[in-house]
Amino acid sequence: MHRDDFARRDPAQRSHQSLVFMLLYALAVAGGTMAYVPFLTILLPSRVAELAGAADVEWLGFLTFAGAIAASIGGIFFGWLSDVTRNRRGWILTGLVLTVALLLAMPLAKDIVSLLAIIICWQFSLNMMLGPLAAWGGDLVPDDQKGLLGGLLAFAPALGAWSGALVTLSVLVTFETRLLTLALLISCAVLPATVFARPRRFEDLTRPPSIGPDGRIDVLPKGPAVRMWLARFLVQISEAALFAYLYFWFRSIDPDMGDNEKAQLFGIAVSVAIPIALYLGRWSDRNRRPFLPLMVSSAISAAGMLAMALANSADFAKLAYLLFGIATTVFLALHAGQTLRILPRSDRRGRDLGIFNLTNTLPSLIMPLLTLSVVPGFGFEVLFLLLAGLTVVATLILATISRRNPDRT
Template sequence: MDTTEPTAVALPGSAGDTAKVRAALPPESARVGPGFIAAITGASFGTWLALVPATTVTLALRVEQVAPQRKAETLSLVLTVGAAVALVAQNIFGALSDRTTSRFGMRRPWIAAGALLGVASLGLLATASTVGLLVLAWASTQLTFNMLLAGLNPVLPDQVPAAQLGRLSAVTGLTSYLAIAGGAFLAQLFLPNLTPAILVPGVVCLVTVGVFLIVLRDRRLDPAERPPFRMGLLLRAYWVNPRKAPDFAWAWLSRFLVFWGSVTLTSYLTYFLMGRFGYTPDTIGPVVSQVLLINGCSVVLASLVLGALSDRMRRRKPFVLTAGVVSAGALVLAALSTSLSMFFVATAIGGIAAGCYVSVDQALVAEVLPSRTEVGKDMGVFHLANVLPQTLVPAVAPLLLAIGGHGANYSAFFITSAVVALVGALCILRVRSVR
């Protein structure tokens, strides 16, 4: 990698903006090396490893401990409040990182603070003894880890030239799914003891992020280049004009709808298995671990194969379309599962779809970003497509689960989400600038 410290360019708003946008792209001579690739991949993996076990297993079991009589309603409350915090947090922190003039760089302060405070929040989650404390702990976890992600996500467009962007985006995008397998291993290792199951992934996150912060040669923003602060900055942190950036808008909508299907299964996986197949809190851990391992392995294998095929074909949209359609089919199969083995098959198919999606989606997003001078803000806007389903799915879940009035109707819940994911797959056809 080039040893010159990266520097930021001025924000748009004056003559010559087009040239400044082009200048923000790292030159071909700044190709990143194996050390940077390994470090950012490790940091991304560590971050998701700290979050995935809590999202899929340990949070639901903590709710079971604290409020066993109203666990579904309480989990929906905790998830909804946490997702609402995430909805606000990453966009604000991302926009602020674009304006950070610290001598440590633009992104590094937010990454470091998010990691340290995030692990402290996991400690509160592990020890919370009331519903109120659970809500506070998960909200704090979402706030702090989104601070971390607000600094981490813009690093690729900041540091990586176009020739390497697609490949490295696919690798880092894969880490969230690798964290599923890692989280499953740790859950099976520590459960039913929830405290280490929550805290050990946080420690791994601290180590991997710490290594990355040492390797990172962060962009620095000259204070003279930073425009005056205006309240409109906070409002603009949530908006990209779809008329000016239609491809970005369609890619955003596609991810929002496809992720709706993913959130449906991951957020309610534990309760679905307990309700459909009769598992208890004492016996559910190994089963969830098996499901997550199957899903994670399917994602990794599919991503490696299909990502290489996408590069060879120089096409992205057919893979995103296929992934959304197959994901919808996996949700329908999960809804109709009458045996654990049938559900395992649905999980594997869903993993293949997710692997196909992640192998090309990050590269597609990088190619449709509206501006290279407001990467933190724009990545925050795109992150809303991940966060909004986490807010809306728990909000509508009780209505869909109540259909029929005889216990939780997971079939109606999953099939509705399959239709949503299918529509999301079709939306990608409207993107014009990417094949």
């Protein structure tokens, strides 16, 4: 059955079922974000500073590099396994259990090498949860609500950031108590959708793969999907640099800024992005312009990065970061929703999203090399100018696909 015919057949039931699932699904995705945002932005750098001393920046780069390799492999592999087994829920729950267990095992590492080993295993388990979880949304949310789904996904980085502010409160003194609190938050967010939600599958979201003119099945994403991949990859290089080194950048500008203040500033940026992403996502659905909000938000992200490069005071730097953080959060949330629209094969959605997840992990491989080659000699200012240029290129790429109602090829 054609997807438009199916939508007209029972629009009220389709809309209600999708909305309930999207709310629980957005909470589960937020739980996945809680699993890594507070740890990688605040807790891990602080722990590395304790274990590595003066070599903390270099070791953080090595840990990020190794973790990104594990995440890249895990995202594709476990996404593909969830395709083959047709069991997203089971892989999500297994990944959740292992992720929480390894998170709680982090304090057992008393040196950098042990910490590295645990982080590699943790990244595999984390992507065992995140890969199938990403594909699950594509299985159950109609294309005409992908913009709204993207808007709801903006809650994920916000809740991830505020969980970072929570676990760094002064009452949670030790590394162990912070990790235990984080593990409880992750579980409470992921379990409702995976245990209690019983969404009904729509035939049009799981139709057989398309056959090309030569009689062969499309193997990999192409056309708009490739350009969407490139645009997100370029924006994610900038986001990854700030994600890993925001702690050290703010320390260089204002040495007296505490961990909790850093986490709160990040939280403000991603929280303000929520209503903006919701409005733009719903607007894109109604006007059938899925790519225009992506263009605008990436352009504003580039402007924010440029302002960060020119910042000459702590207050101006904070405002510039807020501009960058809000625009980038909006872009990434809406991009995640619209990516599900353009993937050609529903039976390999998990694998294809694992390939798209390389836009999250490959920048983490490039960023340490880029940062370590630029920052020691030229400072963060030159790095931010370079990253702003990459984001401008992403905006230009999106301009080539900003047309109405794109298909999947």
